[in-house]
Amino acid sequence: MLPAPRAVPVPEGVRSGAVPSAAELCPGGRPSPALPEGGERAGRRRFASWQRSGLAAYEERRDDLAGDATSRLSPYLHFGCLSPVELVHQASGRAGAGPESFVRQLAWRDFHHQVLAARPDAAAADYRSRGDRWRRADAEVAAWKAGRTGFPVIDAAMRQLRHEGWMHNRARMLVAGFLTKTLYVDWRVGARHFLDLLVDGDMANNQLNWQWVAGTGTDTRPNRVLNPLVQAGRFDPEGEYVRRWVPELAGLAGPSVHRPWRLSGPGRAALDYPEPLVDLADAALRFRRARGQK
Ligand SMILES: Cc1cc2nc3c(=O)[nH]c(=O)nc-3n(C[C@H](O)[C@H](O)[C@H](O)COP(=O)(O)OP(=O)(O)OC[C@H]3O[C@@H](n4cnc5c(N)ncnc54)[C@H](O)[C@@H]3O)c2cc1C
Incomplete structure (x- = not known):
């Protein structure tokens, strides 16, 4: 495993500033108690438990609004607490429609990232x-x-x-x-x-x-x-x-x-x-x- 970098260089032209407090970022001034716990450890725990309880039936249940059966891993993926490659590696080691469908969703994530890399203007202008x-x-x-x-x-x-x-x-x-x-x-x-x-x-x-x-x-x-x-x-x-x-x-x-x-x-x-x-x-x-x- 690589050590964390000591400093991350910021691209030219990006101004620095104070990191806003949670109160400034949250509507009502207080973070909702319903927010998930952050960090790699929490992300890994979430994936391990969802792999046991939700992955096999993911394809059948993923569109059920009330069932809330999806992984909820998106915040951990967004902040880099979990690697999508690792998730694909682990899920594709299991047979069945659930793991296959989960990998397909991760591919959408990758697709959108590649489209934005090719067309950075699409963040603000019609593609x-x-x-x-x-x-x-x-x-x-x-x-x-x-x-x-x-x-x-x-x-x-x-x-x-x-x-x-x-x-x-x-x-x-x-x-x-x-x-x-x-x-x-x-x-x-x-x-x-x-x-x-x-x-x-x-x-x-x-x-x-x-x-x-x-x-x-x-x-x-x-x-x-x-x-x-x-x-x-x-x-x-x-x-x-x-x-x-x-x-x-x-x-x-x-x-x-x-x-x-x-x-x-x-x-x-x-x-x-x-x-x-x-x-x-x-x-x-x-x-x-x-x-x-x-
Ligand atoms: C209008 C709109 C806005 C969205 N905004 C975001 C956003 O800001 N951030 C974000 O991560 N996702 C976004 N999504 C995609 C998707 O809704 C979420 O990734 C998903 O609901 C997260 O829940 P989950 O982790 O339980 O997903 P799961 O169903 O468990 O899927 C696993 C992972 O696959 C990826 N994934 C799933 N569906 C998509 C998709 N359609 N596009 C790209 N990646 C996908 C996510 O990383 C997700 O965590 C958006 C979708 C729509 C329609």
Whole structure:
């Protein structure tokens, strides 16, 4: 093993400054108690236990929002506490769909890092411009950030991000698609918010995944629009994920939690939960037209 370097040279033109305190970095001034423990030792412990409990079933369970069955190794990979090569080496020593799928996800990480190395401008500019003239929609963006869009699965995910500094991959795709395609707001607005709050916030993986979802990146189907209700039915069929993160809706049983607007009378009025921010069909039409589709 190589010893740690005594000093790391900083590229020319980068100014130095004081390292901000945790209080300055955290919303509310205090780090959330839900943040994972840092460091190599904690990362290794996490991988060892997840290898026993989650790796074999990873392929079947990785999209289950409520099951939360993914490795949660992303912060350790981002900060270099764990080496992706070591994880690939260990996982590929085991047979089955789970280890194979896990290695595939690590390959996405590598892919995005390579794309950014080849095109550093993609951190801030469209990788493939689609001629978008994004909307400025401050009130809608504020509702999205606060988890008050009126679409329960979107709101659950945004609240998980604020509380844990982490969000499930499927949920990241949904909230990013909602911002860029349903609200038709610039992907950079969402990417900035994610970088502010994510404990695994990573220039390559964040910016290029945002671009992938917005259709300005490497997705081969750049104009597809994910419907949050269809996705919620598929990946949170019993509504457990929503009830966990949106306490106002905790009293709604089963999948009905995904459509609180169907309640009527005093039950609806008592919920203190907003009406949907947009009509999904109108929003999809607006997006298709903006992209020059029928
Ligand atoms: C809009 C958006 C923003 C994202 N921002 C980030 C980010 O800032 N940092 C980050 O590490 N990941 C990001 N991702 C990718 C992915 O969501 C996270 O890596 C994953 O959810 C982390 O959880 P996990 O460790 O349990 O993943 P697992 O499912 O256990 O996967 C194992 C590892 O594979 C890598 N990986 C998995 N999916 C992806 C992917 N789509 N792209 C690149 N690498 C992947 C990660 O390093 C992850 O830790 C983003 C995805 C989207 C859609």
